[in-house]
Amino acid sequence: MKQLPRNHARNGYRLIVLLSILCFVVSCTNNESDLNPSLDVTPTGQAAPTEYPSSASAVVSFVQAVNAHDYTTAFATLDSSSQQSLDNPDKLKRLYVDTINTTTSLAVTYTLRSGLLQNGSSAVALMVSKWQTILFGELTATSTLTMTNENNVWRVAWNKDLVFPGMSAGILALQRDIPQRGAIYASDGSPLAAQGEAMTLGIRQTEIRDAADEQGMLKALSKLTGLSMSAIKARYKDQPAEWWVPIADIDADTLAKNSAVIEPYPAIIAQPHSSRIYPQSVIAPHVVGYVGAIPPKSLAAYLQHGYAGNEIVGLSGVEGYMDDVLGGSPGGSLQLITPDGAVTVIAVKPFTPGQDITLAISPTVQLNVQKILGARRGSAVVINPRDGAVIAMANYPTFDNGIFGQTGKEDARLALNKNPDRPLLNRATQGLYPAGSTFKMVTMAAGMGEGVTSPKDVFFDPGYWDGLGSRYRKTCWLRSGHGQITLQDGLTASCDVVFYTVGKRLDDKGSSLLAQYGRQFGFGAASGIELTEEAPGIMPDPEWKRTNVGEVWTPGDTVNLSIGQGYMLATPLQVTQMTAAIANGGTLVRPRVVASTGGSTLVPPKVMGRTEVRKVPVTPEGLTALQQGMLGVTTNARIGTTAWRFADFDYYTSNGAVVAGKTLSGAPRTNAVKFAVAGKSGTAQAPGANDKPFAWFTAYAPADNPQIAVTVMLENAGEGSVVAAPLVRQIIESYFGLPISPLPKDVQVTD
Numbered sequence: 001m002k003q004l005p006r007n008h009a010r011n012g013y014r015l016i017v018l019l020s021i022l023c024f025v026v027s028c029t030n031n032e033s034d035l036n037p038s039l040d041v042t043p044t045g046q047a048a049p050t051e052y053p054s055s056a057s058a059v060v061s062f063v064q065a066v067n068a069h070d071y072t073t074a075f076a077t078l079d080s081s082s083q084q085s086l087d088n089p090d091k092l093k094r095l096y097v098d099t100i101n102t103t104t105s106l107a108v109t110y111t112l113r114s115g116l117l118q119n120g121s122s123a124v125a126l127m128v129s130k131w132q133t134i135l136f137g138e139l140t141a142t143s144t145l146t147m148t149n150e151n152n153v154w155r156v157a158w159n160k161d162l163v164f165p166g167m168s169a170g171i172l173a174l175q176r177d178i179p180q181r182g183a184i185y186a187s188d189g190s191p192l193a194a195q196g197e198a199m200t201l202g203i204r205q206t207e208i209r210d211a212a213d214e215q216g217m218l219k220a221l222s223k224l225t226g227l228s229m230s231a232i233k234a235r236y237k238d239q240p241a242e243w244w245v246p247i248a249d250i251d252a253d254t255l256a257k258n259s260a261v262i263e264p265y266p267a268i269i270a271q272p273h274s275s276r277i278y279p280q281s282v283i284a285p286h287v288v289g290y291v292g293a294i295p296p297k298s299l300a301a302y303l304q305h306g307y308a309g310n311e312i313v314g315l316s317g318v319e320g321y322m323d324d325v326l327g328g329s330p331g332g333s334l335q336l337i338t339p340d341g342a343v344t345v346i347a348v349k350p351f352t353p354g355q356d357i358t359l360a361i362s363p364t365v366q367l368n369v370q371k372i373l374g375a376r377r378g379s380a381v382v383i384n385p386r387d388g389a390v391i392a393m394a395n396y397p398t399f400d401n402g403i404f405g406q407t408g409k410e411d412a413r414l415a416l417n418k419n420p421d422r423p424l425l426n427r428a429t430q431g432l433y434p435a436g437s438t439f440k441m442v443t444m445a446a447g448m449g450e451g452v453t454s455p456k457d458v459f460f461d462p463g464y465w466d467g468l469g470s471r472y473r474k475t476c477w478l479r480s481g482h483g484q485i486t487l488q489d490g491l492t493a494s495c496d497v498v499f500y501t502v503g504k505r506l507d508d509k510g511s512s513l514l515a516q517y518g519r520q521f522g523f524g525a526a527s528g529i530e531l532t533e534e535a536p537g538i539m540p541d542p543e544w545k546r547t548n549v550g551e552v553w554t555p556g557d558t559v560n561l562s563i564g565q566g567y568m569l570a571t572p573l574q575v576t577q578m579t580a581a582i583a584n585g586g587t588l589v590r591p592r593v594v595a596s597t598g599g600s601t602l603v604p605p606k607v608m609g610r611t612e613v614r615k616v617p618v619t620p621e622g623l624t625a626l627q628q629g630m631l632g633v634t635t636n637a638r639i640g641t642t643a644w645r646f647a648d649f650d651y652y653t654s655n656g657a658v659v660a661g662k663t664l665s666g667a668p669r670t671n672a673v674k675f676a677v678a679g680k681s682g683t684a685q686a687p688g689a690n691d692k693p694f695a696w697f698t699a700y701a702p703a704d705n706p707q708i709a710v711t712v713m714l715e716n717a718g719e720g721s722v723v724a725a726p727l728v729r730q731i732i733e734s735y736f737g738l739p740i741s742p743l744p745k746d747v748q749v750t751d
Contacts, residue, residue, distance in 0.1 A: 055123040055147045056116055058154035062145075063110050063127065071096065079148050082158035092158075099163050102174045103334060104134040104306060113142070123147040123154070127162065135174075135306045135332050136347040141165045166346075170338040176308060179328035181276065182354035184288055184318060186363045187391075187595060191279050192288045193319065198249040198275035200407050201225065203232075205241040207267035217265040224250055224258055225408055244269055248408020251277075276312065281402035284366050286395050286426040287359065287531065287593055289317020290404035306330045306349075315404075316424070318357060318593060320532035325597055328354035355603050360389035360595040368734040370394045372727055378695075378714035379427040379572045382731060385580035385700055385709040387610040388589035390529070391735075393573075397423035429527075429534045432569040433694045433713060436684030436720065437494045439518070439564030441582060441626055443502055444491055446517035448622040452505035455488045455625035461497035467504045468556055474500055477683070482639070491629030493639040494681060496563055503562025507555045514561055515541035520617050522577045522588050523570050528611075529591045537574055540567035565685055575698050576711040581616050582630070583678070583700035583709050586623050588613040630678035631703050641681045642697065642725040649729065651675040651738060653702060658736045677732060678703040681720035692716040697724035701732045708735055723747050 058077055065074035071093035075083065078092075086092050100108055109130050116125040124146050131139040143165050146157040160167035184193035201221060208214050218229040225232070225248035236245040255270060262268045276291045292315045294302050299309055307313075307330055314323035331351030336344040365382060369392040373380045382392040399416055403409040416424055425431065447453040463481030465474045476482065476496040482489075490498030506513045518524060524539025538544070540561065542553035549567075560566030573591055581588045590611040599605035618626065632639070634646040650661035652672035664672055679699030686693050697720045698711040710731050712724045726747050733740050 055118050055149070055154040059112065059116060059123070059125060059145060059147055059156065062156045063112060066096065066110050067108075069093075069096075077156050078158045079150055079155035082156065086158070095160065095163050099167070099172060102172050103131050103139070103164070104136070104174070104332075105131045106134060106304070107132040112145075118147075121149040129164070133347075134304060135330070135349040136334060139334075139347055166336045166344070170336045170342075170344075173335045173337050175333045175335060177331040177333075177351040178311060179330070179351045179353045180274075181291075181312075182326040182328070182356040184326070185356065185358045186280070186283065186361050186366075187359060188363055189358070190363060192283060192359065192361075193276060193278050196275055196277035197252055197272050198277070198406065199252055199255045199270045199272055200246045200249050201255075201262070202244045202246040202269050202271065203236045203267050204244045204269055205236060205239070205267065207269075209266075213265065213267070217262075217267055220261045220265060221247060221268065223261060224248075224254070227408060231411070244271070246271075246407045249275060249406040275406065276404070278402045278404075280363065281400045282367075282370075282398075283363055284359075284361050284393060285317075285399055285401040286424075286428070287317050287361060287390075287393050288401060289319035289321075289532065290315055290401040291319055292404055306332070316532050317401075317426070318359065318530055321530045322357055322594065322597075325355050326357060328352040353603065355598045357594055358596045358599070359593050360384075360391060361393070361593060362391050365735060366392040366394065368392075369731055370398070372730045372734065373712070376714050376717065376723075376727075377421075378712065378717065379431060380710070380712045380727065380731065381428050381572050381576045382708055382710050382735065383576055383580055383591055385583040385589070385706050388577075388580070388591045389595065390591055390593045391708065392731075393426075393428050393593070395425070395427045397421045399423045426531065427713070427715075428572045429529060429531050431571060431713070431715075432535050432537055433571075433715075434566075434568055434684035435523075435564035435570040435575055436682030436694065436696050437496075437564060438575050438578075438680050438682035438696050438698050438720075439523075439568065439570075440491055440494065440499050440562070441578065441630070441680060442518050442521050442523070443499050443506075443514060443562045444487060444626060444629070445521070445616065445618045445622060446506055446514050447487070447502040448619065448625070449517065449617050450506060450509055450513055452509060453487050453502050455486065455621070457487045459485055459487070459490060459495070459498045459501055461485055461495050463497075465497045465500045467500055468559065472556065474559070485639075488625045488629045489632070489636075489639060491626070491680070492632030492636050492641070494633075494641050499562045500559050503559045504555060506562070507558035511553050511555075511558060512541045512543075514558055515539050515544075517617060518561075518568070520588070520614065521581065522574050522613070523568070527573060527577055527591050529573065530594045534573075535571055537571055538567055538569040564682065572711050572713040575696065575713070576709050579680075579698045579700055579711065580706075580709040582623065582626050583706035586616050586618055586620075588616055627678060627703070630680055630699075631676060633679050633681065634677045634699070642679060642721045645721065645725045645729060645744075646677060648741070649677065651736075653705075658702075658738060660738075673702075673704060675701070675736075676703040677701045677729070678706075679725070679728065681725055683719045683721075686716055692718050695720040695722070695724040697721070697728045699728050699732070701736075708732070 062074055062077040072089045075089035075092050111128050113126040113128045127143045127145045129141045133139055143161050147154050148157045164172055180195050183191055186192050218232055221232050222229050232247055235247055239245045291312050294313050303309055314320040329352040331349045333348045334346040369380050373394045373396055377396055380394045383390050403412045461476055461482040463476050463479050482493050482495045485495055518539045524537055526534040526536045545551055545553050557566055561568050577591055590613050592608055594608050596605050596607045634640055634642050637643045651658050652661055653675050654668055654672040658675050677699050682696030684694040695714040695717040700706040700709040710728050712727045714724055717723045726743050730740050
């Protein structure tokens with residue numbers, strides 16, 4: 001608790017001295033409730049003064065009214081001189097409210113302290129105020145409250161010191177200290193977001209000489225800002241002529257290079273200001289995010305952390321999720337400033353500096369992934385399966401985060417928000433889709449874990465399945481059927497009949513079992529990645545259906561869930577997290593885009609390491625079966641769903657390098673290890689009757705020593721093995737420095 005000076009007003013000091021002497025005479029106590037309304041302090045031998053009523057009730061009424069924020073009642077307790085100086089209760093209220101705001105107080109309590117000392121027609125008491133402030137903690141101040149008797153009625157001789165000591169002689173002011181926002185760097189150290197200086201070009205209409213001058217000025221501004229002449233004029237035409245009206249931001253270099261363009265027009269005035277800049281705005285904008293004004297829904301929370309409310313803060317991506325780290329926390333000093341400029345510092349709160357953040361995002365990999373995804377609506381995720389580091393995360397449609405935080409880009413920001421294609425949506429973490437056959441890994445793990453099947457368990461697929469009765473016949477994607485097939489090969493071939501059967505067996509044992517396994521693999525919950533508004537997805541079970549649909553769970557629901565359909569919804573990141581767990585040996589690792597924080601001279605670096613969520617529920621034998629089943633997807637020419645897409649993927653690992661098989665012969669080829677990809681395709685039914693399905697392919701590579709896990713999801717694009725698998729292959733080739741295979745004609749896009 002900070003104790004403030006008792007009073008800064010000269011008259012107040014004299015009153016305190018008098019009060020101290022009188023309190024000593026009558027042995028005043030420190031009990032706040034000890035009010036002595038009528039103390040006889042007349043020296044012996046003198047005539048008794050005129051009797052006055054007790055002043056206690058009046059002073060108590062005033063203090064109670066102020067504490068209750070009842071300023072009308074408080075105003076009524078003031079003496080005539082005080083009321084004349086204030087004029088009305090609203091001005092009294094304004095003084096108290098402004099002081100509460102200036103001190104950043106959440107609560108203020110005024111309490112009478114010691115005894116109320118009444119001497120004839122005057123009385124004094126000490127009043128203690130406690131201020132619970134946001135910036136400075138608890139402050140305690142002591143004022144002298146004086147009462148006067150007017151026409152036998154006690155009233156408060158009010159002055160500004162009763163609001164806060166010292167205000168009678170000066171102005172109470174808050175000097176805020178807002179730290180500079182930390183930068184965001186890519187994994188190679190190049191800046192993705194930083195504080196820079198922008199120049200705002202503005203117009204003062206009083207400097208426009210004539211119509212011709214205005215036309216020339218508008219042309220010059222249009223050239224520099226990209227805004228139309230009519231749009232520029234619309235910004236200032238209805239504003240007061242003497243005002244400087246901001247038009248648009250440009251960087252300092254652009255202004256310097258074009259100074260001759262605006263120099264002839266005195267009405268164009270440039271003003272510098274600190275601005276958030278995105279030097280590589282095309283790189284992972286959904287991950288980096290953007291800044292802006294504090295949203296109304298978040299204002300109260302920011303105010304409670306000491307913000308004034310007009311600051312620029314992080315709104316999305318890392319900028320939003322890590323706003324407290326990047327932005328630090330505001331500080332400031334509470335000051336009393338006298339008319340002659342003298343400053344008394346009452347309290348100080350140092351600001352907490354903003355910290356830099358380095359991401360795991362590799363600019364090279366990210367740009368390659370963005371290029372490979374191209375203009376296909378969907379997303380792609382690349383992570384390190386061992387530690388969860390997100391190396392790349394791409395989305396289409398995308399956006400340029402450089403337009404945020406800049407004057408003059410309001411129309412562009414509005415257009416982004418209104419765009420029906422939702423380019424601001426991070427489809428990798430916020431897009432929700434049925435996982436389709438990629439979920440079959442979970443179903444297989446659940447079946448093995450619950451003992452209802454095993455890797456070598458043999459099923460028969462005639463192309464259809466009547467496990468729920470012939471009236472509810474379900475078909476396999478391969479209408480001719482897979483015939484006799486094992487569980488492990490069923491994963492390789494993505495045989496629906498195998499997984500319908502496993503799903504029914506699981507439901508017979510427990511209708512919630514499959515959903516429980518799904519949650520263990522990360523579905524139905526946000527992963528915790530450092531990005532705003534991550535969607536948790538839906539992992540349905542009987543309780544979920546009863547609550548959200550109002551119906552009971554049926555065996556058909558479990559059968560649908562077994563192939564990743566029905567009510568189940570997942571994000572591409574969740575599918576990648578599951579794949580990474582299978583690749584790394586069975587540990588669900590939290591995905592992360594932040595590699596480290598700090599690292600400046602003020603803040604030591606903090607490296608973000610691997611965070612294990614849990615071990616997934618699969619035995620070593622079961623995990624091997626999953627891995628081998630996924631390996632067969634790309635290598636088993638007979639039944640692998642994407643083996644045809646990887647038929648010419650002939651690479652080996654030799655002496656730590658990945659080389660083409662055709663370059664090896666003799667001993668080098670004998671000692672080389674086949675570089676293989678393990679994956680799983682998925683084709684998920686879309687909601688619309690005529691919509692193409694969602695195309696999935698998730699994989700890890702190399703299969704024997706996984707270094708990356710990759711997922712591509714394309715909206716309404718077709719079959720995963722046809723359109724998504726080739727993109728995953730290209731991403732893997734790009735990551736390992738291999739020649740990029742050309743896309744098949746049925747995967748190419750021209751828009």
